[in-house]
Amino acid sequence: MNAQEKFDxxxxxxxxxxxxxFNRPHLSRRRFFxxxxxxxxxxxxxxxxxxxxxxxxTPQLPESPKGTAKNVxxxxxxxxxxxxxxxxxxxxxxxTPAAAAPATINGILWPTGILPNLAKNINDFALVxxxxxxxxxxxxxxxxxxxxxxxxxALGNIAPNIGSIVAIEKTPERTPSKVFPxxxxxxxxxxxxxxxxxxxxxPFKVNPSTGGLPDTxxxxxxxxxxxxxxxxxxxxxxxxxxxxxxxxxxxMDSFYSAAKGMMYNNTVSxxxxxxxxxxxxxxxNSFGNACLxxxxxxxxxxxxRYIEITVGGWDMHQNIYGAGGNIKAGTNIFTLGNILDAxxxxxxxxLKDGGLFDSTMIVMAGxxxxxxxxxxxxxxxxxxxxxFAFFAGGGVxxxxxxxxxxxxxxxxxxxxxxxxxxxxxxDIEATIYSAMGINWTNIRYDDPFGRGFEYVPSAASDxxxxxxxxxx
Numbered sequence: 001m002n003a004q005e006k007f008d009x010x011x012x013x014x015x016x017x018x019x020x021x022f023n024r025p026h027l028s029r030r031r032f033f034x035x036x037x038x039x040x041x042x043x044x045x046x047x048x049x050x051x052x053x054x055x056x057x058t059p060q061l062p063e064s065p066k067g068t069a070k071n072v073x074x075x076x077x078x079x080x081x082x083x084x085x086x087x088x089x090x091x092x093x094x095x096t097p098a099a100a101a102p103a104t105i106n107g108i109l110w111p112t113g114i115l116p117n118l119a120k121n122i123n124d125f126a127l128v129x130x131x132x133x134x135x136x137x138x139x140x141x142x143x144x145x146x147x148x149x150x151x152x153x154a155l156g157n158i159a160p161n162i163g164s165i166v167a168i169e170k171t172p173e174r175t176p177s178k179v180f181p182x183x184x185x186x187x188x189x190x191x192x193x194x195x196x197x198x199x200x201x202x203p204f205k206v207n208p209s210t211g212g213l214p215d216t217x218x219x220x221x222x223x224x225x226x227x228x229x230x231x232x233x234x235x236x237x238x239x240x241x242x243x244x245x246x247x248x249x250x251x252m253d254s255f256y257s258a259a260k261g262m263m264y265n266n267t268v269s270x271x272x273x274x275x276x277x278x279x280x281x282x283x284x285n286s287f288g289n290a291c292l293x294x295x296x297x298x299x300x301x302x303x304x305r306y307i308e309i310t311v312g313g314w315d316m317h318q319n320i321y322g323a324g325g326n327i328k329a330g331t332n333i334f335t336l337g338n339i340l341d342a343x344x345x346x347x348x349x350x351l352k353d354g355g356l357f358d359s360t361m362i363v364m365a366g367x368x369x370x371x372x373x374x375x376x377x378x379x380x381x382x383x384x385x386x387x388f389a390f391f392a393g394g395g396v397x398x399x400x401x402x403x404x405x406x407x408x409x410x411x412x413x414x415x416x417x418x419x420x421x422x423x424x425x426x427d428i429e430a431t432i433y434s435a436m437g438i439n440w441t442n443i444r445y446d447d448p449f450g451r452g453f454e455y456v457p458s459a460a461s462d463x464x465x466x467x468x469x470x471x472x
Contacts, residue, residue, distance in 0.1 A: 130403025
């Protein structure tokens with residue numbers, strides 16, 4: 001039995017829905033009356049029942065994270081791109097247009113007609129080609145990709161975004177002078193939030209614009225704004241700070257304070273705004289603008305450690321090569337591929353020029369892949385489990401591919417890494433944590449049900465783990 005067969009057997013024995021969400025710690029009827037009989041101390045016993053004496057965060061295994069990255073830029077390719085037309089390119093005669101212009105670069109077959117600029121960056125990034133998804137539903141898969149676990153599983157619908165875990169882990173490293181949110185999401189209105197964690201670890205969502213962040217100045221001026229701010233706190237600090245009204249009010253006060261810190265701030269204006277010329281370098285489109293702003297945010301060094309960028313449109317069930325074979329018609333693998341290529345390539349180059357590349361890990365993936373071989377009757381490709389992942393910077397050894405697929409790109413023929421099976425999003429999650437110096441086997445005992453929240457599911461059994469081969 002090979003590693004993949006053993007892993008599949010594990011999933012059969014422990015299916016990813018795992019325990020139902022509502023199967024939370026509870027008291028049996030007998031235990032309820034035992035506690036009731038304890039009288040005045042009963043309520044305390046109920047609070048502690050099933051929680052044990054664990055510390056808030058405990059590593060389940062004594063792992064040694066790589067700690068090679070200070071920052072992460074996570075790019076979600078929403079809609080699921082075709083892996084065989086992009087980062088696991090397969091030239092299918094009579095199917096793939098000649099305009100894809102495949103060329104072998106550094107031993108890698110590359111679609112220079114679709115991703116021309118990244119062809120020049122091949123030595124800067126690594127590709128994981130032995131990756132599979134657990135599900136083929138967009139909403140489920142996109143959330144799964146962001147939280148690193150099944151959203152329908154136990155604790156799934158209160159699970160934080162990977163970026164929120166990074167934010168809470170890195171909060172002790174923040175200083176009062178750092179005014180940017182630790183977790184920022186660009187063009188990501190649907191980004192997963194902080195789950196059960198405090199809202200202060202949620203993604204700060206913004207769509208980049210030439211004008212920068214809105215509402216960072218008051219029409220009455222800074223002096224008047226500061227006076228109003230002081231008056232506000234003199235009136236209601238008693239309800240704002242350690243509020244008797246509960247966590248929601250505390251969170252709101254944190255939001256207000258964080259927002260105030262970003263007002264009348266030249267560093268904020270410079271990081272979140274850009275010129276037409278700057279936008280043009282990145283392709284003059286929303287994805288390119290997000291890459292530009294992401295670079296500027298990290299260059300400002302104001303406390304942001306995790307940035308999520310979403311670029312959608314990859315759900316190409318029809319006309320994947322353009323309507324009527326016209327590669328310039330509508331949204332297709334050529335037009336969207338060129339947008340991704342221009343923005344990502346310039347981001348890599350600018351991070352290198354600015355001395356940020358080695359400390360910033362770029363991770364990119366969709367929620368799944370697309371069917372291989374001939375296109376459908378509608379000229380598109382449908383949902384498919386096999387996919388890819390892209391890594392660059394943050395200590396990653398570029399110019400390599402991890403894993404390989406068969407001639408069609410339908411299945412893995414060589415996993416290419418130590419676990420000897422397909423890579424899953426949970427492994428990507430563990431890789432991000434390791435790069436950021438976080439023990440991926442950590443378990444938190446502050447979840448609302450007292451179950452214990454694992455950073456990576458089934459970490460105690462070492463089911464998932466980092467792709468250490470990325471570091472060479």
